[in-house]
Amino acid sequence: MDAAQRSWRIIRELVLDHDRRKAVADAFGLSFVRVKALRRLVDGPLTMRELAARLATDPPYTTLIVDDLEQRGLVARSVDPRDRRAKIVTVTEAGADLARRAEQLLDVPPAALRELPADDLAVLERVLSALRPPGS
């Protein structure tokens, strides 16, 4: 049991004890995967295939998700001009708005984390930022 494992335990526990998925789903009347789809789409349109990869859902289920979001006016489907088999999925204004509000909810850190001393938080951020591909 090394330092990475001990840290990982704490981290895992922190996230799992602070699961907001149900809260988010309830807040917007959408299942969590649907909200996640919108959150992935705000950074730019994706084809069904790309969206499926990011959601880790299979193509048939991705179709259902997008069908539902489309009926609610949160996304729009259009044919990819470069490959007419593919569909490009874009968020609407309403969809982007919902995604942003969901992200805000999810971004609220657990109280324990928020209450760490400022310098500890600074150190934490410095170390953690190495984990993230630079510029994301």
Add this chain to the structure above:
Amino acid sequence: MDAAQRSWRIIRELVLDHDRRKAVADAFGLSFVRVKALRRLVDGPLTMRELAARLATDPPYTTLIVDDLEQRGLVARSVDPRDRRAKIVTVTEAGADLARRAEQLLDVPPAALRELPADDLAVLERVLSALRPPGS
């Protein structure tokens, strides 16, 4: 967007991108909640009610989970002598063994975390350990 929020984003992403729930469930032929039940029980027997609280499942579903685990010989139910309404759930040897192996799987940190420099990991652990109730 403060330091806590930025750190939280990275942490959340780290855990969600490293979801081993399906891997664990597949590895043992048990749904993830069932494995979680065993993992909760290795620290000592619990009543149904206590177990339900730790799993965040309602009483009826908890009964199903324990029924299943009992049939597989992974837990045993006995009447609480101090309150004969209550049942005390205990892991068997086989159950404890499975729980330990599952924990080992879950404890493997994501590669990115494991590959941090040793001194960064030390700092990380120091800061994070403040998040955990001392002595757990």
Add this chain to the structure above:
DNA sequence: GCAGATAGTTGTAGCTCTACAAGCATTGCT
């Protein structure tokens, strides 16, 4: 001792997601 609360169980219905098979339209390869 009785009324109400509590612990657990049984049963049912439904939602979300997974997994797979089969089909159509379009594209890329030869």
Add this chain to the structure above:
DNA sequence: AGCAATGCTTGTAGAGCTACAACTATCTGC
């Protein structure tokens, strides 16, 4: 042009979980 591969859709079946109602057995407070 013909054929395999690709992108998406439709349909179906089922696992896993949630939520609720109703019941029995036991306990607690008065």
